Amino acid sequence: MRSNFRVALIAGSIVLSQVFAVTASAAPSAHPERSSLVEDIRFKVEKFQLDNGLTVILHEDHSAPIYSYHQWFRVGPRHEDPRRTGLAHFFEHLMFKGTDKYPGKKWERIIQANGGSNNAFTSRDYTGYYEDMPSGTLELIIDIESDRMRNLNMKQDEIDSEREVVKEERRFRVENSIIGAMYEALFSTVFKVHNYRWPVIGSMTHLNATKREEFKAFYDQFYAPNNSVVVVVGAFDSGDAKKWIKKYYGDYKKSEIPAETSKKEPVQRGQRSVTLRRAVQSPTVMVGFQAPKAGHDDAYAFDLLSNILSNGNSSRLYNRLVYREQRATSISSWAYTAQEAGIFNITSELKPGQDVDRSLMSIYGEVYKLRNGLVSEAELEKAKNQVMTDTVNQLRTVSGKARALAAAEIIYGDYSAVFTDLDKYNKVTREQIQNVAKSYLKPEQRSVIRMLPKE
Template identity: 40%
Template sequence: MNGGLMPKLGMKLSFVIVFLCLLFSLGASHGFKLDIKETKLENGLIILTLEDHSAPVVSYQVWFRVGSRNERPGITGISHLFEHMMFKGSKNIGPEEHAKLVQANGGTLNAWTSNDNTTYFENLPADKLELAIRLEAEREGNLNITPENLASEREVVKEERRLRTDNSPEGALNEQLYATAFEAHPYHWPVVGWMSDLDAITLEDCQSYFKTHYAPNNATVVIVGDFKTDEAVNLVKKYYGGMPAQPPGPPVKTVEPEQLGERIVYVHKIAQVPSFFVGYHTPDINHPDIVPLKVLSQILFSGQSSRMFRKLIYDKQMALSISGGVDEQIDPGLFYIEASVKPGFTVEQVEKEIYDELEKIQTEPVSDQELQKAKNKLEANFYYGLQSVSSKASRIGYSQTIAGDYHKFFNQGEKIQAVSKEDLMRVAKQYLGDRNRTVAILVPEKAESNP
């Protein structure tokens, strides 16, 4: 008797029941809303709160509308540098003490930087909310921007660049894809920055950048969890209300020109097998074509039953891996594909199979079953991302900061389910042509043997 069959079936049944309960509790795709309250302080700070009393926990997040797109040549990487500098202490909090205080009170914390935003968060027991507010306000208002802190964190970031980009075939390939696809727009340079710029950033650069971009009028505070809104807002006012607003930073005016032909870049690195990244220019997060492109990405790349996985991994066994997706950013990004080539085959052979499939989907409609499966999975992933207070806060903060309005994610389910076969054919034809394509190809090199 197979003792593993019934447990697996039970797990699947439990998974389905949990998902159905979640959909009904959230309203699924029919009129889904969250009771988010918005408050704006006199200094421009936006506070978004969502009470969730299902567990005695709270997520406190601060979203700054600044990322690598707000930099310029000479200071690339400065946004990510500040992600590190923010943990080096302030007027009333010692170096690394912020993290120690959160962890000592049963919490977790982290931060990340992207092209478009820099975000800091704490997840804590509900009765420790004031601690998170006080700590975040302290470092936003009184950060120690000193020569010593700049020198130490500069070296940390440089080492991070060496590890994740310079000494990583995948990192180097991704960097070259975007550097080649974007000739004019700031998405051209990496979030971690160019090495020469990291060396060149001055203390004055840091002071000026921080004053402008870490101002309250460039930030959104998101609080989700077990608290009372009036009390939480009053605490934010207490700690942030005295911070002055600052003149906004210069807007990003550069628009990437239309690409007029395929671009190919070769990256020579020590590696075991060849691989390549492909990118097609696509619209910004608020463009209506982003949702059909996401559904298309699901059909092509999501899971072992996806078209590309079945074709290249199972059937023809030409690739070791295949994946893809679409950027959702403030400015137009890329529909991207990543593939590694199985020994015995060439990059060109795998490329041809991918491009043939993309051409096919431009002229032949997908099946009803394939389309509905992709839409259901994409919608399910959206609702799965709303289960914890932390993930809810992240979704709210992302929508407010990147899309410009937290309301915009309320109707994601409806938008997904409205996508038609004709929409998929149209966006595939409009965006996934060879003239709009950039390819970064990894050419493996062998390590030199020591004598």
């Protein structure tokens, strides 16, 4: 099972960065004799770049009178100063406060009055903003989005009010959340030197300490045309879109993007363990491993391995821990493969009173089987079909297409990965899955997070 937290959270294939409903008949069958699946899902895309570095991707889809407008920036927590974590996510809030031309409340009223919707998300590698709108409003949205790219107000009172909102979000999502607290511990345990180790939402100390001039410097550096990708998908005219994008974005200047500061994570040489205690009735465990980055050949095998382990009631982990041994109420796994490195994680909520170490041994036992034997042809075929179904379902909507194109362009520098990923999944063999398990899922490479009841 792949993680839907990748989008905001994203996996080995950027195309598959969200989990969609599975319908077995919706995707092409994963038959080894098929040489290519690219043409089955390819659609016409136009890409160009303004003189100031803004990358633009357009795809007309007139199947419904709507379009999706995505403006993403190549900035996430890994680009932050370790003394000021949380700025990338903070801007996900500040960007909705608006500009002099389009103040926040006015802008929201415009979106709602036109029957549209909008939102934003932050991953460890990028921040994305989008609107889903009815046709005929594109110039207005281009004007709004281009304006807040460079003209955000950032008034002190708005910063202070949003600071309290973000702090409350941290309390809700991390400090008072079992899974949120464990995720934060997992990333800081698996990553010891890479910038992925610090939390997306930032630390409470840094949220309290960051000053307006620090927000302004961050914005001026990263919210610039040469650090952004704009994607428009849906019912619009490409000629008009290009004309308006040049009109509203064309005069903006490039920014000096600072050099990357992330260090390559060394291979883990010994098991790491963290124990957290909260007022909980039952234990929860996470077992994490270093995993390959997005686009690496091993990432595709990892997604299929995860699917075989935990996707559905017939999966290996569910069958053993939930059904046969009845140790757990739930179990899942996901491969989070970001731009520079990844994590493979298994999470299980155990029944009250269950022996944590025995439950972990059951999990280790299923991982051991992957390292020491081949998965069946039927398991691999099923996993490939489920992955392909997810892809097809995502590419059925204008919003899904836009998200997939933007993510591929940001992570790989090439939107065409949207079309080529299926072939890479289809070519994965049983031997590759075993090799991935042997290479990455060794006992000395695991990090174990335990959430236990207070003593």
